[in-house]
Every structure is written in C-alpha cells, then in structure tokens.
Amino acid sequence: MIFVVAMMFCSSLLAQDIREDEMQQFPKKESNVISTEVVYVKDGKVWLSKDGKETLVTNEVRIGGVKVDAFGKVIRQDGTGTYLKEGDRITADGKIEKSGAIRDDKDPK
Numbered sequence: 001m002i003f004v005v006a007m008m009f010c011s012s013l014l015a016q017d018i019r020e021d022e023m024q025q026f027p028k029k030e031s032n033v034i035s036t037e038v039v040y041v042k043d044g045k046v047w048l049s050k051d052g053k054e055t056l057v058t059n060e061v062r063i064g065g066v067k068v069d070a071f072g073k074v075i076r077q078d079g080t081g082t083y084l085k086e087g088d089r090i091t092a093d094g095k096i097e098k099s100g101a102i103r104d105d106k107d108p109k
Helices: 002-025
Strands: 038-042 047-050 052-057 061-063 067-070 074-076 082-083 087-092
Touching: 002 047
Parallel strands: none
Antiparallel strands: 038 047, 038 087, 047 052, 061 067, 067 074, 074 082
8 A cells, every 4th residue: 555655656756847847848938028919090990910910900809908999999998988090009008109189088070
C-alpha cells in the first residue's frame, strides 16, 4: 500500500515538471501588446480597421468598452452618448480622438 502511494506521489511530481517544461516552450502573451484596432469615420461612413484590414461597420461593434453603430453613434461605458464626425476615431483603448467637434447626444442629420 505504501508503495502505491509513493508511486502516485512520484508520478504527480514528474507530471508537474513536464508541465513546467511545456509552459516554458510557450511564453506568456504580453499584456501590453499594442492593438491596431481603430474605428473611424471616412467619407461619411464608419469603418473598423483591425490588423491592417478595413471593414465597413454595418452592425454595432465594441472597441475598448465603447459601443459604436453604423451611423457613428457612440455609447460610452458610463451610458453617455455622442456621435462621431468625419475624421473622428476611437482607438483600441476606447479613447475618442476628434478631428473637430463631436456633437453630444444629437442626431448628426
């Protein structure tokens, strides 16, 4: 009986060593990797650029905790809203960069 317990203990130690070796082969993903994701307005349309690929926004998307729809309506995490204008953009961390003034809670039409 003691022999069986000792074998189980040794095999669990061996398995743990193997897992640690496997983990060293796959380095941890850096948490501070810069994302290239951005939502912007160009020619009156809302675009999503991610990893160099541009896509027309037709449904609501989330970026940095901020929701943006196809009309440029932005809903922040605190529930406040705004509209993007031509040239405005939202970066991957959810910050709005303005090219001009952003109209708060007004229909852009």
